[in-house]
Amino acid sequence: MKISAYEQVKIARSNERPTSLQYINELFDGFIPLAGDRKYGEDKAIEGGIAFFDNIPCTVIGLEKGSDTSDRISRNFGSAHPEGYRKSLRLMKQAEKFRRPVICFVDTAGAFCGIAAEERGQGQAIAENLMEMMTLKTPVLSILIGEGGSGGALALAIADEVWMIENSVYSVISPEGCASILWKDPLKVELAAESLGLTAHDLIGFGIIDKIIPLDFTVLKNEIAGFLTGSSELDANDIVSRRYARYRKF
Amino acid sequence: MLNKDSFKNPELWLEKHNKNKLVGERPETLPSIPEELWRSCPACRKPSLADAVTDLLEVCPQCGHHFNLSARKRIDITADEGSFIELFTVVGERDVLKFPGYKDKLESAKAASGEEESVICGKCTIGGYETVLCVMEPAFMMGSMGRVTGERITMAFEMAVSSELPVVVFCASGGARMQEGMFSLMQMAKTSGAVKFHSLAGLFYLSVITNPTTGGVTASFAMEGDVIIAEPGALIGFAGPRVIEQTIRQKLPEGFQSAEFVLSKGFLDAVVQRKRLKTFITSMLKAHS
Numbered sequence: 128m129k130i131s132a133y134e135q136v137k138i139a140r141s142n143e144r145p146t147s148l149q150y151i152n153e154l155f156d157g158f159i160p161l162a163g164d165r166k167y168g169e170d171k172a173i174e175g176g177i178a179f180f181d182n183i184p185c186t187v188i189g190l191e192k193g194s195d196t197s198d199r200i201s202r203n204f205g206s207a208h209p210e211g212y213r214k215s216l217r218l219m220k221q222a223e224k225f226r227r228p229v230i231c232f233v234d235t236a237g238a239f240c241g242i243a244a245e246e247r248g249q250g251q252a253i254a255e256n257l258m259e260m261m262t263l264k265t266p267v268l269s270i271l272i273g274e275g276g277s278g279g280a281l282a283l284a285i286a287d288e289v290w291m292i293e294n295s296v297y298s299v300i301s302p303e304g305c306a307s308i309l310w311k312d313p314l315k316v317e318l319a320a321e322s323l324g325l326t327a328h329d330l331i332g333f334g335i336i337d338k339i340i341p342l343d344f345t346v347l348k349n350e351i352a353g354f355l356t357g358s359s360e361l362d363a364n365d366i367v368s369r370r371y372a373r374y375r376k377f
Numbered sequence: 378m379l380n381k382d383s384f385k386n387p388e389l390w391l392e393k394h395n396k397n398k399l400v401g402e403r404p405e406t407l408p409s410i411p412e413e414l415w416r417s418c419p420a421c422r423k424p425s426l427a428d429a430v431t432d433l434l435e436v437c438p439q440c441g442h443h444f445n446l447s448a449r450k451r452i453d454i455t456a457d458e459g460s461f462i463e464l465f466t467v468v469g470e471r472d473v474l475k476f477p478g479y480k481d482k483l484e485s486a487k488a489a490s491g492e493e494e495s496v497i498c499g500k501c502t503i504g505g506y507e508t509v510l511c512v513m514e515p516a517f518m519m520g521s522m523g524r525v526t527g528e529r530i531t532m533a534f535e536m537a538v539s540s541e542l543p544v545v546v547f548c549a550s551g552g553a554r555m556q557e558g559m560f561s562l563m564q565m566a567k568t569s570g571a572v573k574f575h576s577l578a579g580l581f582y583l584s585v586i587t588n589p590t591t592g593g594v595t596a597s598f599a600m601e602g603d604v605i606i607a608e609p610g611a612l613i614g615f616a617g618p619r620v621i622e623q624t625i626r627q628k629l630p631e632g633f634q635s636a637e638f639v640l641s642k643g644f645l646d647a648v649v650q651r652k653r654l655k656t657f658i659t660s661m662l663k664a665h666s
Contacts, residue, residue, distance in 0.1 A: 240616035240624045250595030250615035257569035278596045299562040300555045324558040371570045377563035
């Protein structure tokens with residue numbers, strides 16, 4: 128049976144799906160979380176640090192929705208403030224300095240919309256990530272594991288390759304937002320989800336993502352091993368020019 | 378008006394011309410200056426002579442409110458006379474998703490703005506300094522960024538790299554254009570890459586943010602300038618004020634997300650009045666020439 132686009136959105140948002148921290152702990156060994164943006168604060172909506180993939184040190188960063196209610200609240204349900212994006216950029220620059228590959232896990236309804244987020248420059252924080260990630264001289268892989276909500280997801284998804292776990296979604300706006308803004312009709316979410324082309328199958332057809340991976344840690348682990356081997360042979364300047372070419376074509 | 382006919386049937390004439398006075402009602406048309414000579418300000422609501430507004434480059438003479446400008450008008454008051462050459466007029470397929478109603482929206486946007494897309498790019502001199510100039514058109518689907526918008530801006534930055542020129546961008550945008558789905562989100566990535574390579578080449582980029590600029594444009598090239606300035610009162614934000622109010626379920630304070638507010642938070646270099654903009658831009662181009 129074919130699942131409708133909006134059904135996929137609901138699956139992608141489900142609390143039953145593994146979150147970034149679960150991916151990090153299943154795929155890597157010895158995760159060491161590193162906190163803070165060194166400018167303002169620590170944002171628990173983004174987890175990041177160093178972990179080992181078959182003894183290779185990697186920088187891992189993930190938008191984290193949390194595991195139970197109090198954890199979810201402390202992580203603002205995975206909607207980051209500017210300090211979260213600035214922390215992720217700090218960790219990526221650190222990865223570049225020590226030539227560690229960066230692996231990002233994306234799962235967010237979107238960057239947080241609120242007074243504090245605006246005061247501290249949400250737009251500027253995301254913009255800086257996009258610009259700096261484009262020329263980061265180290266391999267970057269981004270994996271959408273659940274919800275990929277607009278600019279807040281893109282800020283961790285400027286990568287050499289972008290993959291989606293089956294039944295995750297990636298969209299410029301939520302179907303609810305689209306239905307209410309365009310048609311002033313919240314009941315049109317189904318049509319909005321269908322029209323936005325937000326499923327993994329739509330996006331691989333457009334070349335916006337490179338791979339769809341089943342929700343299976345063993346399969347994903349093999350794929351990551353392949354990515355790391357492949358990129359270890361590339362010169363840093365080649366990595367950067369290929370990354371720009373990947374986005375230039377849109 | 379009194380004329381020959383007035384005397385043929387004075388009662389009828391009187392009734393027609395004095396009725397309003399007699400019954401104390403407001404006449405339908407006042408013997409006043411024609412409508413098109415007045416402009417009323419959306420901010421202070423006071424009327425001003427249209428010529429006075431035009432003389433101030435579309436600024437209210439009474440309260441200083443900056444009216445939104447069309448891209449063409451903006452180019453007229455920014456580029457040295459006759460120097461602007463429009464480039465990158467490319468228009469590719471936009472409705473890749475066959476999004477419901479998008480084709481019609483594009484047609485009405487073209488009719489409303491007289492433009493083919495939400496940005497006009499080209500080359501010109503400003504105060505004698507050669508520069509690449511991109512100006513967004515707020516009347517074209519609220520200046521939203523689709524793939525043609527992103528492509529034009531990217532080409533402009535790429536040409537600036539190959540010609541070793543500075544870039545000035547006037548931003549005005551509601552953000553990514555949702556009718557193009559993820560293709561519009563990718564424009565944020567693409568334009569940011571183009572800005573970054575321009576920056577790595579040691580070239581100067583001035584971003585001028587005008588009313589209103591939100592969403593995907595704020596979260597990409599608008600906030601990526603070496604110098605970022607804005608016009609007084611311009612709304613600048615990531616999330617729009619309505620979305621924030623709905624999310625946090627409270628009213629936003631007066632002046633929240635205004636250019637002056639964003640300046641006070643440290644995200645702008647200056648708020649510059651429209652009449653001083655050309656001088657400011659010229660000085661910046663001179664400093665980086």
